[in-house]
Protein backbone atom coordinates (compact mmCIF):
# COMPACT_ATOMS: atom_id res chain seq x y z
CA UNK A 351 0.00 0.00 0.00
CA UNK A 352 1.21 3.52 -0.75
CA UNK A 353 1.03 6.40 1.77
CA UNK A 354 -1.85 7.87 -0.19
CA UNK A 355 -3.80 4.59 0.08
CA UNK A 356 -3.47 4.42 3.84
CA UNK A 357 -4.06 8.14 4.37
CA UNK A 358 -7.25 8.30 2.28
CA UNK A 359 -9.02 4.94 2.32
CA UNK A 360 -12.41 4.13 0.80
CA UNK A 361 -14.82 1.63 2.31
CA UNK A 362 -16.92 -0.01 -0.41
CA UNK A 363 -20.68 0.41 0.06
CA UNK A 364 -23.16 -2.54 0.03
CA UNK A 365 -20.43 -4.95 -1.02
CA UNK A 366 -22.18 -8.21 -0.09
CA UNK A 367 -25.46 -7.11 -1.64
CA UNK A 368 -23.72 -6.18 -4.90
CA UNK A 369 -21.84 -9.45 -5.15
CA UNK A 370 -24.81 -11.63 -4.20
CA UNK A 371 -27.30 -9.99 -6.56
CA UNK A 372 -25.08 -8.94 -9.45
CA UNK A 373 -22.28 -11.46 -9.83
CA UNK A 374 -23.16 -14.93 -11.21
CA UNK A 375 -20.65 -16.16 -13.81
CA UNK A 376 -17.30 -17.20 -12.42
CA UNK A 377 -15.80 -17.16 -15.93
CA UNK A 378 -17.74 -14.05 -16.96
CA UNK A 379 -16.69 -10.60 -18.19
CA UNK A 380 -17.44 -7.75 -15.81
CA UNK A 381 -16.95 -3.97 -15.85
CA UNK A 382 -16.56 -1.81 -12.74
CA UNK A 383 -17.23 1.65 -14.19
CA UNK A 384 -16.29 3.47 -10.98
CA UNK A 385 -13.13 1.73 -9.78
CA UNK A 386 -12.25 4.26 -7.00
CA UNK A 387 -9.86 2.32 -4.79
CA UNK A 388 -11.14 -1.00 -6.12
CA UNK A 389 -13.13 -2.18 -3.10
CA UNK A 390 -15.82 -3.80 -5.26
CA UNK A 391 -13.34 -4.89 -7.93
CA UNK A 392 -11.07 -6.71 -5.48
CA UNK A 393 -14.01 -8.53 -3.92
CA UNK A 394 -15.24 -9.51 -7.38
CA UNK A 395 -11.79 -10.80 -8.35
CA UNK A 396 -11.80 -12.99 -5.26
CA UNK A 397 -14.86 -14.78 -6.68
CA UNK A 398 -13.90 -14.70 -10.36
CA UNK A 399 -12.40 -17.81 -11.97
CA UNK A 400 -9.13 -18.07 -13.88
CA UNK A 401 -10.77 -17.27 -17.22
CA UNK A 402 -12.99 -14.50 -15.85
CA UNK A 403 -12.23 -10.91 -16.88
CA UNK A 404 -12.75 -7.57 -15.13
CA UNK A 405 -12.20 -4.10 -16.55
CA UNK A 406 -12.03 -1.16 -14.14
CA UNK A 407 -12.74 2.38 -15.36
CA UNK A 408 -12.14 5.67 -13.55
CA UNK A 409 -11.40 9.26 -14.55
CA UNK A 410 -9.50 10.17 -11.38
CA UNK A 411 -5.67 9.99 -11.69
CA UNK A 412 -5.20 8.50 -8.20
CA UNK A 413 -7.87 5.87 -8.83
CA UNK A 414 -6.26 5.07 -12.19
CA UNK A 415 -2.87 4.60 -10.49
CA UNK A 416 -4.44 2.26 -7.91
CA UNK A 417 -6.09 0.29 -10.75
CA UNK A 418 -2.85 0.03 -12.70
CA UNK A 419 -1.15 -1.34 -9.61
CA UNK A 420 -3.85 -4.00 -9.31
CA UNK A 421 -3.61 -4.82 -13.02
CA UNK A 422 0.14 -5.42 -12.63
CA UNK A 423 -0.54 -8.13 -10.06
CA UNK A 424 -3.63 -9.78 -11.58
CA UNK A 425 -3.81 -10.68 -15.27
CA UNK A 426 -7.62 -11.06 -15.14
CA UNK A 427 -7.93 -7.31 -14.45
CA UNK A 428 -7.40 -4.39 -16.84
CA UNK A 429 -7.65 -0.68 -15.95
CA UNK A 430 -9.02 1.95 -18.33
CA UNK A 431 -8.64 5.71 -17.79
CA UNK A 432 -11.57 7.91 -18.71
CA UNK A 433 -15.28 8.56 -18.24
CA UNK A 434 -17.38 5.46 -17.77
CA UNK A 435 -19.20 6.20 -21.00
CA UNK A 436 -16.09 4.84 -22.77
CA UNK A 437 -17.86 1.52 -22.11
CA UNK A 438 -18.19 0.55 -25.83
CA UNK A 439 -14.36 0.77 -26.20
CA UNK A 440 -13.93 -1.50 -23.16
CA UNK A 441 -16.28 -4.04 -24.71
CA UNK A 442 -14.61 -3.78 -28.11
CA UNK A 443 -11.25 -4.43 -26.46
CA UNK A 444 -12.57 -7.55 -24.72
CA UNK A 445 -14.37 -8.72 -27.87
CA UNK A 446 -17.41 -10.05 -25.99
CA UNK A 447 -20.57 -8.65 -24.37
CA UNK A 448 -20.56 -7.92 -20.63
CA UNK A 449 -22.05 -10.15 -17.95
CA UNK A 450 -22.22 -7.30 -15.46
CA UNK A 451 -21.74 -3.53 -15.23
CA UNK A 452 -21.33 -1.91 -11.81
CA UNK A 453 -21.60 1.84 -11.15
CA UNK A 454 -20.98 3.08 -7.61
CA UNK A 455 -21.74 6.71 -8.40
CA UNK A 456 -20.43 10.01 -7.06
CA UNK A 457 -17.17 10.73 -5.30
CA UNK A 458 -14.90 8.49 -3.25
CA UNK A 459 -13.80 9.13 0.32
CA UNK A 460 -10.20 9.90 -0.83
CA UNK A 461 -11.55 12.60 -3.15
CA UNK A 462 -13.62 14.14 -0.33
CA UNK A 463 -10.99 13.77 2.39
CA UNK A 464 -8.06 15.27 0.48
CA UNK A 465 -8.48 19.05 0.90
CA UNK A 466 -6.26 19.65 -2.14
CA UNK A 467 -8.95 18.17 -4.43
CA UNK A 468 -11.34 20.96 -3.47
CA UNK A 469 -14.50 18.85 -2.92
CA UNK A 470 -14.98 19.52 0.79
CA UNK A 471 -16.80 22.39 2.46
CA UNK A 472 -15.18 21.37 5.76
CA UNK A 473 -11.50 21.47 4.72
CA UNK A 474 -9.86 24.45 3.11
CA UNK A 475 -8.42 23.86 -0.35
CA UNK A 476 -8.46 25.21 -3.90
CA UNK A 477 -12.04 25.36 -5.21
CA UNK A 478 -11.60 22.68 -7.87
CA UNK A 479 -13.92 19.60 -7.61
CA UNK A 480 -12.83 17.98 -10.87
CA UNK A 481 -12.59 14.20 -10.70
CA UNK A 482 -10.07 14.48 -13.53
CA UNK A 483 -8.08 17.67 -12.81
CA UNK A 484 -6.37 17.43 -16.22
CA UNK A 485 -9.63 18.09 -18.10
CA UNK A 486 -12.10 20.97 -18.23
CA UNK A 487 -12.37 23.86 -15.81
CA UNK A 488 -12.43 24.02 -12.02
CA UNK A 489 -15.40 25.36 -10.04
CA UNK A 490 -13.34 28.49 -9.24
CA UNK A 491 -12.80 29.11 -12.97
CA UNK A 492 -16.46 28.60 -13.78
CA UNK A 493 -17.67 30.83 -10.95
CA UNK A 494 -15.34 33.61 -12.12
CA UNK A 495 -17.37 34.24 -15.30
CA UNK A 496 -20.67 32.32 -15.23
CA UNK A 497 -23.87 34.39 -15.51
CA UNK A 498 -25.79 34.84 -12.25
CA UNK A 499 -28.82 33.10 -13.75
CA UNK A 500 -26.71 30.07 -14.82
CA UNK A 501 -25.20 29.74 -11.35
CA UNK A 502 -28.66 29.90 -9.80
CA UNK A 503 -29.95 27.26 -12.25
CA UNK A 504 -27.12 24.85 -11.44
CA UNK A 505 -27.67 25.25 -7.67
CA UNK A 506 -31.40 24.72 -8.09
CA UNK A 507 -31.33 21.82 -10.58
CA UNK A 508 -28.47 19.77 -9.17
CA UNK A 509 -28.67 20.74 -5.51
CA UNK A 510 -32.40 21.41 -5.16
CA UNK A 511 -31.28 24.56 -3.34
CA UNK A 512 -34.38 26.69 -2.76
CA UNK A 513 -32.36 29.84 -2.12
CA UNK A 514 -30.25 29.38 -5.24
CA UNK A 515 -30.91 32.91 -6.51
CA UNK A 516 -29.76 34.53 -3.28
CA UNK A 517 -26.55 32.51 -3.26
CA UNK A 518 -25.86 33.22 -6.95
CA UNK A 519 -26.41 36.93 -6.34
CA UNK A 520 -23.96 36.94 -3.40
CA UNK A 521 -21.36 35.04 -5.49
CA UNK A 522 -21.60 37.63 -8.27
CA UNK A 523 -21.38 40.56 -5.82
CA UNK A 524 -18.38 39.02 -4.04
CA UNK A 525 -16.40 38.20 -7.17
CA UNK A 526 -16.43 41.90 -8.15
CA UNK A 527 -14.34 42.55 -5.01
CA UNK A 528 -12.21 39.38 -4.96
CA UNK A 529 -12.08 36.06 -6.85
CA UNK A 530 -13.69 33.05 -5.14
CA UNK A 531 -10.91 30.50 -5.17
CA UNK A 532 -11.08 28.51 -1.88
CA UNK A 533 -13.55 25.92 -0.61
CA UNK A 534 -14.00 27.52 2.82
CA UNK A 535 -14.41 30.95 1.25
CA UNK A 536 -17.39 29.62 -0.73
CA UNK A 537 -18.75 27.62 2.24
CA UNK A 538 -18.63 30.76 4.43
CA UNK A 539 -20.30 32.82 1.70
CA UNK A 540 -23.16 30.30 1.48
CA UNK A 541 -23.48 30.19 5.27
CA UNK A 542 -23.67 33.99 5.33
CA UNK A 543 -26.68 33.79 2.97
CA UNK A 544 -28.50 30.79 4.51
CA UNK A 545 -27.51 31.02 8.18
CA UNK A 546 -26.11 28.15 10.22
CA UNK A 547 -29.06 26.20 11.52
CA UNK A 548 -30.00 23.26 9.28
CA UNK A 549 -30.71 20.19 11.40
CA UNK A 550 -27.11 19.04 11.57
CA UNK A 551 -26.48 19.58 7.84
CA UNK A 552 -23.89 22.13 6.72
CA UNK A 553 -25.71 24.85 4.74
CA UNK A 554 -23.24 24.44 1.85
CA UNK A 555 -24.02 20.71 1.36
CA UNK A 556 -26.55 21.17 -1.46
CA UNK A 557 -24.57 23.85 -3.31
CA UNK A 558 -21.32 21.86 -3.22
CA UNK A 559 -23.16 18.80 -4.54
CA UNK A 560 -24.67 20.89 -7.34
CA UNK A 561 -21.37 22.45 -8.39
CA UNK A 562 -19.63 19.06 -8.35
CA UNK A 563 -22.32 17.48 -10.53
CA UNK A 564 -22.18 20.40 -12.96
CA UNK A 565 -18.40 20.68 -13.28
CA UNK A 566 -18.02 16.90 -13.84
CA UNK A 567 -21.02 16.53 -16.17
CA UNK A 568 -22.12 13.67 -13.91
CA UNK A 569 -25.72 13.25 -14.97
CA UNK A 570 -24.86 13.47 -18.64
CA UNK A 571 -22.28 10.66 -18.25
CA UNK A 572 -24.88 8.59 -16.40
CA UNK A 573 -27.49 9.06 -19.16
CA UNK A 574 -24.94 8.01 -21.77
CA UNK A 575 -23.68 4.90 -19.99
CA UNK A 576 -27.19 3.66 -19.27
CA UNK A 577 -28.02 3.82 -22.98
CA UNK A 578 -24.75 2.07 -23.82
CA UNK A 579 -25.48 -0.70 -21.33
CA UNK A 580 -28.44 -1.86 -23.44
CA UNK A 581 -26.11 -2.62 -26.35
CA UNK A 582 -23.12 -3.90 -24.41
CA UNK A 583 -24.70 -6.27 -21.85
CA UNK A 584 -25.12 -9.92 -22.79
CA UNK A 585 -28.59 -11.44 -22.44
CA UNK A 586 -28.77 -12.36 -18.74
CA UNK A 587 -26.10 -9.69 -17.97
CA UNK A 588 -26.80 -7.44 -15.01
CA UNK A 589 -26.57 -3.76 -14.26
CA UNK A 590 -25.92 -2.76 -10.62
CA UNK A 591 -26.10 0.92 -9.75
CA UNK A 592 -25.51 2.54 -6.37
CA UNK A 593 -26.77 6.14 -6.21
CA UNK A 594 -26.29 8.63 -3.42
CA UNK A 595 -28.87 11.29 -4.17
CA UNK A 596 -32.36 11.49 -5.55
CA UNK A 597 -31.39 13.02 -8.91
CA UNK A 598 -29.16 10.08 -9.82
CA UNK A 599 -31.56 7.52 -8.45
CA UNK A 600 -34.46 9.01 -10.38
CA UNK A 601 -32.52 8.73 -13.66
CA UNK A 602 -31.69 5.08 -12.94
CA UNK A 603 -35.22 4.23 -11.76
CA UNK A 604 -36.87 5.76 -14.84
CA UNK A 605 -34.36 4.18 -17.20
CA UNK A 606 -35.04 0.70 -15.84
CA UNK A 607 -38.78 1.29 -15.83
CA UNK A 608 -38.83 2.69 -19.36
CA UNK A 609 -36.93 -0.34 -20.70
CA UNK A 610 -38.79 -2.96 -18.75
CA UNK A 611 -42.06 -2.68 -20.63
CA UNK A 612 -43.60 -0.89 -17.65
CA UNK A 613 -43.49 2.71 -18.83
CA UNK A 614 -46.86 4.41 -18.96
CA UNK A 615 -47.82 5.04 -22.57
CA UNK A 616 -46.53 8.32 -23.93
CA UNK A 617 -43.57 8.31 -21.53
CA UNK A 618 -39.92 7.50 -22.13
CA UNK A 619 -39.96 9.27 -25.50
CA UNK A 620 -42.39 6.76 -27.01
CA UNK A 621 -45.40 7.92 -29.01
CA UNK A 622 -48.71 7.34 -27.26
CA UNK A 623 -50.06 3.87 -27.90
CA UNK A 624 -46.71 2.27 -28.89
CA UNK A 625 -45.79 -1.09 -27.36
CA UNK A 626 -42.50 -1.05 -25.49
CA UNK A 627 -39.89 -3.63 -26.36
CA UNK A 628 -38.90 -5.23 -23.07
CA UNK A 629 -35.15 -5.22 -22.67
CA UNK A 630 -34.53 -5.00 -18.91
CA UNK A 631 -36.11 -6.63 -15.89
CA UNK A 632 -35.60 -5.22 -12.38
CA UNK A 633 -33.98 -7.81 -10.10
CA UNK A 634 -35.34 -7.85 -6.56
CA UNK A 635 -36.37 -4.74 -4.71
CA UNK A 636 -34.49 -1.49 -4.34
CA UNK A 637 -31.91 -2.07 -1.61
CA UNK A 638 -30.43 0.11 1.13
CA UNK A 639 -27.49 -0.49 3.45
CA UNK A 640 -28.10 -2.84 6.39
CA UNK A 641 -28.21 -1.54 9.97
CA UNK A 642 -24.85 -3.23 10.60
CA UNK A 643 -23.26 -1.37 7.67
CA UNK A 644 -24.83 1.95 8.67
CA UNK A 645 -23.06 1.65 12.02
CA UNK A 646 -19.60 1.29 10.49
CA UNK A 647 -19.86 3.30 7.27
CA UNK A 648 -21.63 6.64 7.47
CA UNK A 649 -21.36 7.07 3.67
CA UNK A 650 -23.75 4.16 3.19
CA UNK A 651 -26.58 6.18 4.79
CA UNK A 652 -27.87 7.59 1.52
CA UNK A 653 -26.91 4.67 -0.75
CA UNK A 654 -29.63 3.12 -2.94
CA UNK A 655 -28.83 -0.01 -4.96
CA UNK A 656 -30.84 -0.98 -8.05
CA UNK A 657 -30.18 -4.08 -10.12
CA UNK A 658 -31.62 -4.95 -13.51
CA UNK A 659 -31.08 -7.83 -15.93
CA UNK A 660 -31.02 -7.65 -19.71
CA UNK A 661 -33.69 -10.03 -20.90
CA UNK A 662 -33.86 -9.34 -24.65
Ligand SMILES: C[S@@+](CC[C@H](N)C(=O)[O-])C[C@H]1O[C@@H](n2cnc3c(N)ncnc32)[C@H](O)[C@@H]1O
Pocket residue numbers: 360361362363383384385386387388389390391407408409410413432433434435454455456457458459481568571572
Ligand atom coordinates in the same frame (compact mmCIF):
# COMPACT_ATOMS: atom_id res chain seq x y z
C1 LIG B 1 -17.92 6.09 -4.96
S1 LIG B 1 -16.40 5.98 -5.76
C2 LIG B 1 -16.26 4.27 -6.14
C3 LIG B 1 -15.61 3.48 -5.07
C4 LIG B 1 -15.31 2.03 -5.43
N1 LIG B 1 -16.52 1.28 -5.70
C5 LIG B 1 -14.51 1.36 -4.34
O1 LIG B 1 -15.04 0.45 -3.69
O2 LIG B 1 -13.37 1.74 -4.13
C6 LIG B 1 -16.74 6.66 -7.31
C7 LIG B 1 -15.55 6.67 -8.26
O3 LIG B 1 -16.08 6.82 -9.56
C8 LIG B 1 -15.34 7.76 -10.29
N2 LIG B 1 -16.28 8.35 -11.23
C9 LIG B 1 -17.42 9.04 -10.96
N3 LIG B 1 -18.03 9.40 -12.08
C10 LIG B 1 -17.28 8.91 -13.10
C11 LIG B 1 -17.41 8.92 -14.52
N4 LIG B 1 -18.42 9.53 -15.13
N5 LIG B 1 -16.47 8.29 -15.24
C12 LIG B 1 -15.42 7.65 -14.64
N6 LIG B 1 -15.24 7.62 -13.30
C13 LIG B 1 -16.17 8.23 -12.55
C14 LIG B 1 -14.80 8.72 -9.26
O4 LIG B 1 -13.61 9.31 -9.73
C15 LIG B 1 -14.56 7.81 -8.06
O5 LIG B 1 -13.26 7.33 -8.04
